[in-house]
Amino acid sequence: MELPFFPADQFGADRSLLLEVIREIGLDAEQRFILGRHTAAFERMLGDSLGVADVVACGSGTSALTMVLRAMEVGAGDEVVVPAFGCAPLAASVLNAGATPVFADILPHTMVVDPAAMAALIGPRTKVLMPAHMFSVLADLPRIEELAARHGVRLLEDSAVAQGAVLRGRPAGTWGDAGVFSFVQVKSFGMPGEGGAVVTGDPALGEAVRLLRNHGQDGVHRFVHHRIGYNSRFDEIQAAFQLRRYAGFPARLARRARIAEYYTERFAGLREAGVLPPPSGRDGRCYYVYCLLCERRDELKEWLAERGIGAHVYYPLPLPRQAAFAAHAMPGQQWPNAEHASARILALPVYPQLSDAEVECIADAVCEFAMRHAALPTP
Structure with a gap:
């Protein structure tokens, strides 16, 4: 697949x-x-x-x-x-x-x-x-x-x-x-x-x-x-x-939200395994893509790729760490939460064309990865 x-x-x-x-x-x-x-x-x-x-x-x-x-x-x-x-x-x-x-x-x-x-x-x-x-x-x-x-x-x-x-x-x-x-x-x-x-x-x-x-x-x-x-x-x-x-836009948005809710429900118990889904609910939510925080992000991305599932990293560096903008950042300022996100964020497919079976397949792959790595030390 x-x-x-x-x-x-x-x-x-x-x-x-x-x-x-x-x-x-x-x-x-x-x-x-x-x-x-x-x-x-x-x-x-x-x-x-x-x-x-x-x-x-x-x-x-x-x-x-x-x-x-x-x-x-x-x-x-x-x-x-x-x-x-x-x-x-x-x-x-x-x-x-x-x-x-x-x-x-x-x-x-x-x-x-x-x-x-x-x-x-x-x-x-x-x-x-x-x-x-x-x-x-x-x-x-x-x-x-x-x-x-x-x-x-x-x-x-x-x-x-x-x-x-x-x-x-x-x-x-x-x-x-x-x-x-x-x-x-x-x-x-x-x-x-x-x-x-x-x-x-x-x-x-x-x-x-x-x-x-x-x-x-x-x-x-x-x-x-x-x-x-x-x-x-x-x-x-x-x-x-x-x-x-x-x-047709509202229906496409609703489909994205249903997929996201399914992911979040499936991933709710994975925090101890190093996988954190976004907060649940629909108020104040947008699902252009669906982003996890994962302690073993690069390994999860590779695991998904081996199963034919595309995932994407947004963004590998905070803006003030990018070469284009670093010279304009305030000297001595730190952004620990942005650094944390850059090292862990991983986006999963959430587009409305996905079938229920495909969504389930993606969720199964993430859960299997989390369970297999639950006992390993955080990298």
Whole structure:
């Protein structure tokens, strides 16, 4: 049995739909392939589903972060507090804005940023708090929202992996001044290409991002540039494709959640064997991938590979230990929980195309490994 980490045929069920929209837009009399009526409809649909003032579809989740920081006028001399554990754009977008990323440690079990660590790093140069959701758990947004309000700083929510997740009745992406999504193919609402979106309840912020995504043009007067911008425009074929697939998104999310719940139930008794699943429940949970903490992580990954099961390491190093960002980290600062996670995290397949039998096979393999290694000393 071969069970890849991501499905080999990601959009197999949507092949006819994709061919249909390619033909429709390719033959459309308007011959508009970016930022047309389908993009506008896609933005309205997302905005209505989230209950927010504005959604701006753009070229990627990374460019979404970059443009929001720019719209918030983050620049030289400013600091942005980010998690020490996460994806490179958390730090790169801040540095590309000319500002300094300040790395906060994470919580040891959930692996999301520790609000207390964030609070300790807020200073006179802090302009934005930028928490990121991890692969199984949303950041503690109620505490971070209160922290941002108390200190008078902006809150930018990196919800690239968490579209569709909800915490205390509020969707991911809607807690801060702005949130961002990523639609790269393997995400929960991924598509066959690159794309992202900025979500905001602040119309002025949304308008600033809308200018920035198209070279500073307002979409009405071509070749009139109101500010220096970017090329981060959304594709009409992808917009039409996503619009027609959105109705099935809740069912796909529910399937991911059921798989995750099954894993967590099966792994609940493995802590003494060195395997720790994420916290149970659905509130504040997102299952783009499903992440364990394992004391013998590399051995488990190899064990699964021998049985045809794909697994993945997110991330092998904390951000401030990466060569690209180490020089920008605060001298003498330590991130013990991020280091702990980097040495132990392992993600398992959780995509909705998995059958019940395949899910059971993956869980059986993890449990068998844990039981065989339970009596061995921790490496």
